[in-house]
Amino acid sequence: xxxxxxxxxxxxxxxxxxxxxxxxxxxxxxxxxxxxxxxxxxxxxxxxxxxxxxxxxxxxxxxxxxxxxxxxxxxxxxxxxxxxxxxxxxxxxxxxxxxxxxxxxxxxxxxxxxxxxxxxxxxxxxxxxxxxxxxxxxxxxxxxxxxxxxxxxxxxxx
Amino acid sequence: xxxxxxxxxxxxxxxxxxxxxxxxxxxxxxxxxxxxxxxxxxxxxxxxxxxxxxxxxxxxxxxxxxxxxxxxxxxxxxxxxxxxxxxxxxxxxxxxxxxxxxxxxxxxxxxxxxxxxxxxxxxxxxxxxxxxxxxxxxxxxxxxxxxxxxxxxxxxxx
DNA sequence: TCTACATTCTCTAGTAACTAGAGGATCAAG
DNA sequence: CTTGATCCTCTAGTTACTAGAGAATGTAGA
Numbered sequence: 419x420x421x422x423x424x425x426x427x428x429x430x431x432x433x434x435x436x437x438x439x440x441x442x443x444x445x446x447x448x449x450x451x452x453x454x455x456x457x458x459x460x461x462x463x464x465x466x467x468x469x470x471x472x473x474x475x476x477x478x479x480x481x482x483x484x485x486x487x488x489x490x491x492x493x494x495x496x497x498x499x500x501x502x503x504x505x506x507x508x509x510x511x512x513x514x515x516x517x518x519x520x521x522x523x524x525x526x527x528x529x530x531x532x533x534x535x536x537x538x539x540x541x542x543x544x545x546x547x548x549x550x551x552x553x554x555x556x557x558x559x560x561x562x563x564x565x566x567x568x569x570x571x572x573x574x575x576x
Numbered sequence: 577x578x579x580x581x582x583x584x585x586x587x588x589x590x591x592x593x594x595x596x597x598x599x600x601x602x603x604x605x606x607x608x609x610x611x612x613x614x615x616x617x618x619x620x621x622x623x624x625x626x627x628x629x630x631x632x633x634x635x636x637x638x639x640x641x642x643x644x645x646x647x648x649x650x651x652x653x654x655x656x657x658x659x660x661x662x663x664x665x666x667x668x669x670x671x672x673x674x675x676x677x678x679x680x681x682x683x684x685x686x687x688x689x690x691x692x693x694x695x696x697x698x699x700x701x702x703x704x705x706x707x708x709x710x711x712x713x714x715x716x717x718x719x720x721x722x723x724x725x726x727x728x729x730x731x732x733x734x
Numbered sequence: 735t736c737t738a739c740a741t742t743c744t745c746t747a748g749t750a751a752c753t754a755g756a757g758g759a760t761c762a763a764g
Numbered sequence: 765c766t767t768g769a770t771c772c773t774c775t776a777g778t779t780a781c782t783a784g785a786g787a788a789t790g791t792a793g794a
Contacts, residue, residue: 468704492695499699500689507682524665531658537650541657546626
């Protein structure tokens with residue numbers, strides 16, 4: 419039986435994340451010591467590794483929930499796992515296409531910069547003028563998980 | 577002078593989003609009618625269009641804040657706008673690379689599915705076993721903004 | 735045994751960029 | 765004069781965590 423810290427080390431997850439997955443019902447509530455500390459078995463480590471890997475592949479917790487339900491019940495047909503994985507693949511592919519459109523557009527904008535002051539900045543111009551864009555580009559969110567303290571810089575409304 | 581609804585129509589933003597941008601200090605607080613309704617001028621419409629376009633290109637509000645500050649002060653050198661845009665381009669490019677790694681991995685996983693039941697599901701297997709992956713794949717979040725009601729399906733911890 | 739220090743516990747709140755809804759006021763048209 | 769659209773403010777919800785408070789427990793060395 420392992421303490422939560424040891425499980426964290428083995429799975430690569432952080433301690434609060436493990437508690438969070440339990441709270442979300444992705445992991446059954448583990449045994450406890452007399453004093454109330456969590457005690458995990460090998461199966462829990464496997465389950466958490468599964469979750470971590472699926473997360474790394476970009477699956478949402480809802481998808482992972484379904485995949486776990488599926489593997490908890492080995493007699494159910496595997497169609498759904500396949501469906502979830504395929505749907506995710508499609509989403510990833512369309513996201514790539516979207517980002518490539520952004521990439522083209524940003525490259526174009528960045529190339530147009532010749533230095534100087536803001537009043538004749540091509541970059542700012544280009545941002546203000548969607549009409550100049552070569553193609554449609556839709557929403558976004560480039561967010562990776564590599565960033566720590568955004569530190570709100572609150573300003574009053576001028 | 578335009579009411580907020582008219583501005584929403586012209587910019588393609590939603591009404592609450594415009595109020596949200598004001599609250600965030602991206603848009604100066606507009607005039608009000610006697611009864612307290614917001615009244616916008618043409619300049620506000622341009623500013624909001626700028627924001628919308630920059631958002632569509634994936635810039636974060638913090639970046640947009642900087643870009644707006646810059647364009648509010650036409651004597652400042654344009655370096656920073658250029659820097660922001662370049663940094664964003666780099667971020668987009670690395671995101672694409674990341675997603676392509678995911679795409680390869682998912683394709684591999686999905687191809688391995690031959691139907692059958694969960695107990696011998698290759699998809700679930702592959703997810704459980706990171707060792708089998710051909711390359712490292714890191715975090716993710718494929719999230720586009722096209723989804724409405726995730727509708728929490730709260731379950732107790734088995 | 736005493737004392738540090740590490741680990742754990744629960745609970746709350748914060749992150750980004752909005753969106754949804756409550757509850758109420760005001761406006762324009764018929 | 766009433767109906768329906770638009771507007772107002774405020775609160776809370778979304779994803780998947782992360783950070784911190786404040787308290788209890790575990791462990792190792794002197």
